[in-house]
Amino acid sequence: xxxxxxxxxxxxxxxxxxxxxxxxxxxxxxxxxxxxxxxxxxxxxxxxxxxxxxxxxxxxxxxxxxxxxxxxxxxxxxxxxxxxxxxxxxxxxxxxxxxxxxxxxxxxxxxxxxxxxxxxxxxxxxxxxxxxxxxxxxxxxxxxxxxxxxxxxxxxxxxxxxxxxxxxxxxxxxxxxxxxxxxxxxxxxxxxxxxxxxxxxxxxxxxxxxxxxxxxxxxxxxxxxxxxxxxxxxxxxxxxxxxxxxxx
Ligand SMILES: C[S@@+](CC[C@H](N)C(=O)[O-])C[C@H]1O[C@@H](n2cnc3c(N)ncnc32)[C@H](O)[C@@H]1O
Numbered sequence: 001x002x003x004x005x006x007x008x009x010x011x012x013x014x015x016x017x018x019x020x021x022x023x024x025x026x027x028x029x030x031x032x033x034x035x036x037x038x039x040x041x042x043x044x045x046x047x048x049x050x051x052x053x054x055x056x057x058x059x060x061x062x063x064x065x066x067x068x069x070x071x072x073x074x075x076x077x078x079x080x081x082x083x084x085x086x087x088x089x090x091x092x093x094x095x096x097x098x099x100x101x102x103x104x105x106x107x108x109x110x111x112x113x114x115x116x117x118x119x120x121x122x123x124x125x126x127x128x129x130x131x132x133x134x135x136x137x138x139x140x141x142x143x144x145x146x147x148x149x150x151x152x153x154x155x156x157x158x159x160x161x162x163x164x165x166x167x168x169x170x171x172x173x174x175x176x177x178x179x180x181x182x183x184x185x186x187x188x189x190x191x192x193x194x195x196x197x198x199x200x201x202x203x204x205x206x207x208x209x210x211x212x213x214x215x216x217x218x219x220x221x222x223x224x225x226x227x228x229x230x231x232x233x234x235x236x237x238x239x240x241x242x243x244x245x246x247x248x
Contacts (some may be wrong), residue, residue, distance in 0.1 A: 006241045017108060018070075021048045022132075023191040027055050033145050034102050034128050037178040043067065043100045045092040045116075046107060048083075049075030057084045067095050092116065103129045108170040113137060120153065127153045133186055140167045145221070162216045173220040174213035176227045179206045198240075203231050207243055215248045 001009075013019050022030075034044060038061035044052045047066030050073075061126045065086045068074055074089040090096065093115045097103065100123060107113055117136055120129055129136065133147045137187050140156040141149040146168065157163035166172055167184065183205035187198045213219045224232075224247070235241045 001242060002245060003180055003241050017106075017216055019163050020190065021051065022106070022189070024051060024055060025190065026189045027052045028059065029145075029189070030104065030130055031056055031060050031062075033143070033148050034150055036062050036102055038062060040101045040225050041065065042102045042104065043097055043101050044104045046096075046105075047077065047087070050080070050087065051087045052104065053087075054079070054080060054082055054225075057082055065100075067092050069168050093119070097123065097190050100127055103127065106131055106132045108134070120151075121155060123153050129153070132189065133167060135164060140164060144168055144170070146182050152232070162218065165213065165218060167218055169213075169218075172218055174218045175208065175211060175220045176206070176225045178211040179213065183209055201234070204241075207231055207235065208246075209244065211246050213230055 013043065016075055018175045021247070030228060031042075038054060040060075040062040042052075042053075042056050042062045044056075044063045047053060047068050048070075050066050051152065053066045055066040058062045061188065063084050065180065066074075066077060067090050068077075069089065069091050071089050074087050077087050099118065105116060105120075107116070114166070117139075118137070120127070120196070129151045131149050133139075133149075135141050135149050136151050136155070139151050140158045142152045142156070143150040146169070147166065158167070165174075169178065172177065174236050180202070183202045186205055187202045192198055207228065211218060214224075216246070232244055235243060
């Protein structure tokens, strides 16, 4: 089956990422990356049960605001009493973010991303917005520690998608090894309770990174490299996932 069909056959909560929370060590890495400190006001949009907020207040001294539209998650987060932390059960597309200095934003829903991009653009200068894996659409990140991307207001628009990809991979030659390294960094950052699935996710992400690079003219060679060919065949023969049609 084509990869698009495979993805649409997965359960909705997996696709929407509703139940996915970042591991504590990844949160620490993100906060070190943005140099979070006591003068900061951190907003975690879609904060879930609020682990991020505890780490940011206790270990980094920041003032934190967690927003989630799932009442049960907010109730769960409220069980831990923390000073310097505010929880709000709201829709992030309507929330007041005006005092934010740092925003953690990990969403894949295109409608939400577009609405938030507009709202982020109006925030005060030097606000740091962190995304994971994907940059804000049409924006060049100011700093990259893949899969973490930092965008500062006012934003720097990208001239093209190719420019944006080069700013993240810091090279115009994304070969199999580079694609694998980046895919693995992402897999490690988002973690998974079942490590057995990590290799599968890394393979799938590697092939998707490589194909996208190839379609943008960033894949170093015209020929499909042997390991890419082999993994495309493994995905097809062992997992019944076909990706070849995506190569332009
Ligand atoms: C961190 S986000 C999404 C993560 C996911 N991996 C992704 O890529 O989209 C998950 C959290 O956001 C919350 N959420 C989803 N939509 C929301 C909205 N419009 N406003 C506030 N919270 C929202 C969910 O309840 C959940 O706790």
